[in-house]
Amino acid sequence: MAWNEPGNKGNDNDPWGSGGGGRGGDQGPPDLDEVLRKLNKRLGGLFGRKGGGSSGSSGGSGSSAGLAGIIVVVAAIAWAASGFYTIDEAERGVVMRFGELRPEVVMPGLRWNPPLIDSVEKVNVSRVNTRSYSNDMLTTDENIVTVAVSTQYVVEDPIDYTIQVRDPQLGLDQAIESAVRHVVGGTTMDQVLTQGRAQVAAEIRERAQSYMETYGTGIMITQVNVENAQPPEAVQAAFDDVIRAREDEQRAQNQALAYANRVIPEARGEAQRIIEQANAYRDEVVNRAEGEASRFDQLLVEYQQAPQVTRERLYIDAIEGVLANASKVLIDAEGSNNMMYLPLDRLMQQTGNSQSGSGAGSRLQLNDQQIRDIADQLSSQLNNQSSFDRSRSSQTSTRRP
Structure with missing residues (x-):
């Protein structure tokens, strides 16, 4: 049975009681004014105020x-x-x-x-922020180009970024626009559209950063990129033709350089080869002359010792040199006044015809067998000539008285 149910008078489970008998027969909740008065007394003690009387007016003000x-x-x-x-x-x-x-x-x-x-x-001083800008510009050669620029920046000084300028990003946009117009206005159209983009971007960054430092915005520009640069659409076709013509010119120049790089080394090599051949020929002639001079000195010594032998030897050597280049040979047979004629050219021609008829190659060369055949023919002719000479000599001896 709960503590506040009827008929539970003897129950001492009253949560508001302070002992076994509780508050007598009063089973209701504690008075709110009493709770407030107690709390007020405690707060009064904390703030140095003494508690008042127990009248109703003082209790209300205390609450x-x-x-x-x-x-x-x-x-x-x-x-x-x-x-x-x-x-x-x-x-x-x-x-x-x-x-x-x-x-x-x-x-x-x-x-x-x-x-x-x-x-x-x-x-935020670590985040890299990006701002973009695009507009038509007039170059120094009075051409119109459309330039698109992207800017990356970070906040370097948070105090200046917050205090010095009311809208730092708007100031950055205006500074970038001014820098782009100044740089592009002092550059030709070809440099902006082709190989001069990197230089244009560097100049834009340097000038825009100087503006930021002058304004005291606390912004540091880290990178400026020229994302797009092209002529207006009305002249795009003509400009493309100019670009193609320039590319053709560059290609022709590259081909000419490649040809020059190929021909010039060959010519230099050929010239060096001719020079080396001339030097070799000079050395050969000089060495041969020196050798001939040395050989002549040696022959002179031998000739002084045996003139007849040396003269015959020189004659034989000269005849060998002459006959080596001749196709006709005359042989003086011993014991006879007749000269033997050997038509080596005809013999070689006959041998060549026989080889071509048998299916051999058309190139004429004397092999061992051909040399043997020529030697056999020569031997037979020599034998015939010697027998003819002997017969004539015997007839002559019989006719004598």
């Missing part, structure tokens, strides 16, 4: 004062708790106290600043 104190304490706790905040690793905090800039920069971590007194502006 109102206690409730106001609770509200003030809760509000103070909430105000203090709202001052905690976190700065990420990639961020920095800029503090404004009653609108006045604080010189220190809040570093990453858990921080506390008095609310409604300080205001903290978080600035």
Whole structure:
């Protein structure tokens, strides 16, 4: 049975009681005014105020004062708790106290600043931001080009980024536009459209960064890229023709250079070969002359010792040199006044005809068998000539008295 059910008078489970008998026969909840008075007394002791009488008016005022104190304490706790905040690793905090800039920069971590007194502006200093810009430009050679530029930047100084300029990104856009117009306006169309893009981008970055430093925006431009550069659509076809003509010119120049690189080394090599051959011929002639001179000196010594022998030897050598290049040979047979004629050219021609008739190659060369055949013919002719000479000599001897 519950403690507050009827008929439970003797039950001492009254939660509001202080002992076994409880509060006598009163089984209701405690008085709210009494609870407030007790709380008011405790708060009065905390704030140095003594407790008042027990009249009803003093109890009502005490209850109102206690409730106001609770509200003030809760509000103070909430105000203090709202001052905690976190700065990420990639961020920095800029503090404004009653609108006045604080010189220190809040570093990453858990921080506390008095609310409604300080205001903290978080600035990301590690993120790489990108801004794009595109517009028509007039080059220095009075041509119109459409240039698209992308800019990458980071916040270098969070205080300047927050305080110095009202809209830093708008200032960056204006600085990029001014730098692009200045650089493109001082560059020819060919440089902007072809090989000069990298130089144009570097000049744009340098000039735009100088503007940012002058304005004090706290922005550092890390990269400027010329993403697109082309002539207007009305002249795109004509410009494409010019580009193709330039490419054809470059290709012709490359082919000419390739031909020159191939021909010039060959000519140099041929010239060097001729020079080397001339040097070799010179050395050969000089060495041969020196050898002939040395041989003549040696022959002179031999000739002085045996003139007749040396003369015959020289004669034989000369005849060998002459007959080696002749196709007809005359032989003086011993014991006879007749000269034997050997038509070596006809013999070789007959041998060649016999070989061609038998299916041999058309190139005429004397092999061992041909040499044997010529030697046999020569031997037979010599035998015939010697027998004819002997017969004539015998007839002559018989006719003598």
